[in-house]
Amino acid sequence: MRVLVTGGAGYIGSHTVLALLTDGHDVTVLDNFQNSSPTALKRVGELAGAPVPYLIADLSDAAATRKALVATAPDVVVHFAGLKSVGESTINPLRYFASNIGGTLNLLEAMEASGVRRLLFSSSATVYGAPRAVPVSEEEPLSATSPYGRTKLVIEQMLGDLAAADNRWSIGMLRYFNPVGAHPSGRLGEDPRGLPANLVPFVGQVAIGKLPFVRVFGSDYETPDGTGIRDFIHVLDLAEGHVAALDWIASKRGAHVWNLGTGRGYSVLEVLDAYSEAAGRDVPYRFAERRPGDVPSSFAETAKAERELNWKARRGLREMVEDHWRWQQLNPGGYEE
Secondary structure (H helix, E strand, O other): EEEEHHHHHHHHHHHHHHHHHHOOOOOEEEEEOOOOOOOHHHHHHHHHHHOOEEOOOOOOHHHHHHHHHHOOOOOOOEOOOOOOOHHHHHHHHHHHHHHHHHHHHHHHHHHHHHOOOOEEEEEHHEEEEEOOOOOOOOOOOOOOOOOHHHHHHHHHHHHHHHHOOOOEEEEHHHHHHHEEEEOOOOOOOOOOOOOOOOOHHHHHHHHHHOOOOOEOOOOOOOOOOOOOOOOOOEHHHHHHHHHHHHHHHHHOOEEEEEOOOOOOOEEEEHHHHHHHHHHHHOOOEEEEEOOOOOEEEEEOOOOHHHHHHOOOOOOOOHHHHHHHHHHHOOOHHHHHH
C-alpha cells in the first residue's frame, strides 16, 4: 500500500517506517522536524536500501496538510505526529491541545477531502489513567491524569465518533505501553531533546557519563522491590505491531483498538540492573519522592492483539537494554552530533 506516515522521523515513527518498507509498502513521511531529525530518515533509507521521500509540513497548517494528502495520494495514513511529554503538557496544556487535537482534526479533514479513510493512530496507555487492576485490558474504563493523556483520549473519542458516523472509515488505535530499545545496527534510536523524560534514555545518559545519576521516584510501592513496575516493549516489536495492524484495517471497517505491550512488568530496579549488566558498569541512582499520578504497577493484557493481529512481542528486557546501549555508545550526542 501507499502509506503516509506523519511524524515518521521520530523515535517510534522511524522504526515503523523501516518495518513498513521491509514489508514492501511504499512510504512517504510528513514531519515538521520540531522534535526529530532528517538524519533518522537518511539512516532508514540506508538500512532499507532506498531513500525515504518526505515532506516538511506541520499538521497545524490545514492548507499544507491538505496539499500533502493530494501530493501523496496514500491508501492509508499512520499518524504519529504530536507532542508527547507528560510533564510539559501540565505546564503548557493549550499547546498540547492545539498540536495534538487540532493537528489531528486538520489531518482527518484533509483525509476526508481526499477520500482517504484508512488510519492507524498512535495512542497510549495513558488513556487508562490509574488502572484499577493489572494486566490492563482494552475494556478498562478510560480516563486521563495529564493533559497529554487527555489529548490521546479525546482523539480516540473523535475517531470512534467518526467511524460510527461513516462506515467507510477503517481506523486502528494502538495503545502503547513503554517503548524502549533501538535498532540492533545502532543506527536508529531515541534522541530526546534536552533532559530525557523517560527512564531508559535517562539511564543510558547516566551510563555513558552525560548525567550523574538516575532518580528513582518512589521506593515504598507495594511491589517486590518497592519501585514502580511498568510494561517495557522493544521498539522493533512495536513497529511490527503497526505492520500487523495495517494489514487488519486494510480489510476491516470501523474503529478498532489494541494494546501493544509485552504482558509483563519490570521494576525500575530490574531495568537498572539489566542496563548495568549490558553496559558493564554500575549505573548510579538515588531514591526520590514519588511523583503525583504515578501508579505502583501497570502492564498490558495482550490477548486481543495476539488473537486478532497474530502479533506478540518477542524481545525481552535484556535485548531492549543491550540495543539501547549500543545506540547510546555509537550516538552519544544523538543524530545531530
